[in-house]
Amino acid sequence: xxxxxxxxxxxxxxxxxxxxxxxxxxxxxxxxxxxxxxxxxxxxxxxxxxxxxxxxxxxxxxxxxxxxxxxxxxxxxxxxxxxxxxxxxxxxxxxxxxxxxxxxxxxxxxxxxxxxxxxxxxxxxxxxxxxxxxxxxxxxxxxxxxxxxxxxxxxxxxxxxxxxxxxxxxxxxxxxxxxxx
Numbered sequence: 001x002x003x004x005x006x007x008x009x010x011x012x013x014x015x016x017x018x019x020x021x022x023x024x025x026x027x028x029x030x031x032x033x034x035x036x037x038x039x040x041x042x043x044x045x046x047x048x049x050x051x052x053x054x055x056x057x058x059x060x061x062x063x064x065x066x067x068x069x070x071x072x073x074x075x076x077x078x079x080x081x082x083x084x085x086x087x088x089x090x091x092x093x094x095x096x097x098x099x100x101x102x103x104x105x106x107x108x109x110x111x112x113x114x115x116x117x118x119x120x121x122x123x124x125x126x127x128x129x130x131x132x133x134x135x136x137x138x139x140x141x142x143x144x145x146x147x148x149x150x151x152x153x154x155x156x157x158x159x160x161x162x163x164x165x166x167x168x169x170x171x172x173x174x175x176x177x178x179x180x181x
Contacts, residue, residue: 044062044063045062045063045064045065046060046062046063046064046065047064047065047066047067048064048065048066048067048068048070049067049068050067050068050086051068052067052068052069053068053069053070053071054068054069054070054071054072055070055071055072056071056072056073057072057073057074057075058070058072058073058074058075058091059074059075059076060075060076060079061076061078061079062076062079063076063079063080063081063082064076064079064080064081064082065082065083065084066081066082066083066084066087066089066102067084067085067086067087067102068086068087068088069087069088069089069090070087070088070089070090070091071089071090071091072090072091073091073092073094074089074091074092074093074094074095075094075095076094076095076096077094077095077096077111078096079095079096080095080096080097080098080099081093081095081097081098081099082098082099082101083098083099083100083101083102083103083104083120084101084102085101085102085119086102087101087102087103088102088103089102089103089104089105089106090105090106091104091105091106092106092107092108092109093106093107093108093109093110094109094110095108095109095110095111096110096111096112097110097111097112097113097114097115098110098113098114098115098128099115099117100114100115100116100117100120100121100122100137101117101119101120102120102121103120103121103122103123104120104121104122104123104124105123105124106123106124107124107125107126107127107141108122108124108125108126108127108128109126109127109128110126110127110128111128111129112128112129112130113128113129113130113131113132114126114128114130114131114132115131115132115134116131116132116133116134116137116138116139117134117137118134118135118136118137119136119137120134120137120138121137121138121139122137122138122139122140122141123138123139123140123141124140124141125141125142125143125144126139126141126142126143126144127143127144127146128143128144128145129145129146129147130145131143131145
């Protein structure tokens with residue numbers, strides 16, 4: 001087989017001799033370079049093009065970039081959602097992080113951050129511990145920046161004072177004692 005490859009190289013001339021050399025370099029480079037970025041980032045990125053229209057629920061476990069239109073509900077709770085400059089979203093959005101370059105109409109919940117970049121637009125309420133709105137961006141709605149870790153810690157102390165109402169019963173017992181005197 002090696003002799004056949006060598007026979008093919010001279011037949012094609014210099015273009016083929018460069019071709020296999022480039023192919024071998026490209027193959028080595030692609031096998032070495034492509035897995036490394038995937039290993040470094042650990043995430044795949046999916047794109048929805050400009051001409052794509054989705055109506056309904058969109059769920060996934062990969063980072064997603066939307067350039068098209070989506071109506072309904074988007075859930076990427078462990079991933080980053082990017083709305084490209086051509087993206088138009090009319091949906092409730094749940095994501096780890098949201099980057100808006102296009103338009104979002106609907107409420108947004110992100111566990112890490114929401115970024116509305118220059119030219120981006122959000123009409124709806126945002127719930128996220130970190131929110132960044134760039135100069136030139138549009139936002140209309142409310143922002144709730146409470147951290148979820150703080151909320152559960154606040155709940156048990158509220159339950160503890162609820163356990164203290166027996167303390168008001170103690171004064172009632174004291175009132176009962178003077179009545180028996």
